[in-house]
Amino acid sequence: MAGSTLEIKDLHVSIEDKEILKGVNLTIKGGEFHAIMGPNGTGKSTLASAIMGHPKYEVTQGSILLDGEDVLEMEVDERARAGLFLAMQYPSEISGVTTSDFLRSSINARRGEGNEIPLMKFIKEMDNTLDFLDIDKNMAQRYLNEGFSGGEKKRNEILQLMLMKPEIAILDEIDSGLDIDALKVVSKGINKMRNENFGCLIITHYQRLLNYVTPDYVHVMMQGKVVKSGGPELAKRLEDEGYEWLRDELGIEIVEDEETAEQNA
Amino acid sequence: MTVETKLPYDKEYIEQFSQKRQEPEWMKQLRLQAMEQAKNLPMPEPDKTKITKWNFTQFNHDFGTGEAVSLKELPAEIKDYFDQEQLPENLLIQRNQSVAFASLSEDLKAKGVIFTDIFTALKEHENLVKRYYMKDAVSVDEHRLTALHAALMNGGVFVYVPKNVEVEVPLQVMFWNENPEIAYFNHVLVVADENSSLTYVENYISHNDDEAVANIVTEVIAHNNAKISFGAVDNFAKGTTTYINRRGIAYRDATVDWALGQMNDGNTISENITNLLGDNSNSFAKTVTVGRGKQTQNITAKIVNWGKNSEGNILQHGVMKDQATNIFNGIGRIEHGASGANAQQTSRVLMLSERARGDANPILLIEEDDVMAGHAASVGRVDPLQLYYLMSRGITKAEAERLIIHGFLEPVVSQLPIESVKKQLTQVIERKVY
């Protein structure tokens, strides 16, 4: 076995005292690509945010380990330096900080003091990756995500992924809002990362991304839990038939909002 | 409060001072009259800041000389303001109240560009100075501080660019004050004649924390179709109480742009007003500041649209820490008749401490119908989601905050036309924030 292992055990997460994740179990190893699908609002982004350490999400139970190390004990930046990466569904815009300066700071943060990437090497790597992802070179000099289109933001997340070379990456709806060419480019980027040292968790609603990036495992999340796992064929079935059959199979009721759910419970 | 105030200098002193400098008679008279006016004029009343206890009137006034220097022997903190590899062609260093270094390229000299200290200008270009000095931009009798300034002016620079001349290399001035016991009454006068253009950058530096007074007036005049980019980094030390008035006039099709890094450590009243007199004239006034310690600053940016289709833009960004107080007044005013005018402004304050105070007061005064105007103002803390995003890439919290703060002040830093001055401002920001 190569690469890192991320183990999520019985994870419960609340936001503003509302429990969103209700016991998630998932293990991602180097070399593996996992996909998570599931209806809106079932907690997929919550899982991603909890793994990365978003300040608003509170872990109330369970554990997250990276190669045996307790991730929940780490600050957000420590998690990143330990090898975790999250391509966010809604990346922040940061005025006055150029994308290129930000990239260099990020790379150097991971490499550590005294081991900074030489400027020329950085520029070369950045330029090559920009080319690879079909991104206009000017973007590097623009302020981070400021005024970027939805698609540009997504490409920028993949740019960061490729330059930072994490051990485990979580991609939260990296395909949303992408036109077909952009989807291909982004997929190309993700596939380029594929090797036995890199594990990836892909959150998506659509089979179309999984046509380009074939997952080894597909998980379905509903109401704060992973309710079914399988291979790529599971994603295809969801694409064809929706979630209805699964709800029936699992006896999950469709509830309009949490209040009724709680009353029913 | 218009009680007669006893001022520390009298008629006799001013006469002697003027004579010693061999000033023209009109200048001496202007000073004397101003001294009379200063006695009865009220102090300025900056919105939301009480300055009754600030000392603007008790000081030592004289003419402090500073030895001439070669650029090689300057202290590092001054040297850093220009590129050592390629020394600036157009540079003036005023050390205390006298000129320590002055150069202007032969090319610009041949084209009739004037770039010299104010006393030399009074001798060699008397008519030009007389035509503009405290006439169209700032009046002597606006309040006690302008009058005091006129009475006791003891340093400064005169810039004149003739018609159709484009100055491509920036003109750089360093006001270096080693001698804080002498009050700093600096006057800067920049005139761009028709169809000309120039970039001017000034730096005020003092490092002594002793109590001192600065009373600075800057007049910037762009004639028809002229373009002036004015950049500044102010860095007066903690003990210096500063009044700094920067005023611009833009005639038809003219541009006056400001990029002001207001990094004083002492109490400061700053007003930057631009009158867009001509049709199609425009101004972008950008200012950034960092408040620290217990300093209080009141920073006004005002653009008045008089001309048709004139366009005024104000941007003010401030970072507040410790117990500092900062009031931003952003005023856009469109006069009757200025149809097609546009007045926009943004003021933002980033609070780094619970005990700091930041205010952003946007004001729009509009006397004409067919215009555009808008404002945005905010006072807030560093956005936790921005921090989270940066930290999720491995950047430490402290470094992430640093990036966000520098980014927030970037609009002025990026605007400064000289790399070395940009770097200096960045360093001053660094020093003030950490």
Ligand SMILES: Nc1ncnc2c1ncn2[C@@H]1O[C@H](COP(=O)(O)OP(=O)(O)OP(=O)(O)O)[C@@H](O)[C@H]1O
């Ligand atoms: N700040 C908040 N306050 C209250 N509830 C919140 C907050 N943020 C998220 N939630 C709720 O948490 C639940 C899970 O949200 P999450 O973003 O994890 O869903 P998701 O599965 O990623 O959905 P989508 O597919 O739409 O992206 C939702 O019901 C959402 O409304």
Ligand SMILES: [Mg+2]
């Ligand atoms: Mg989501």
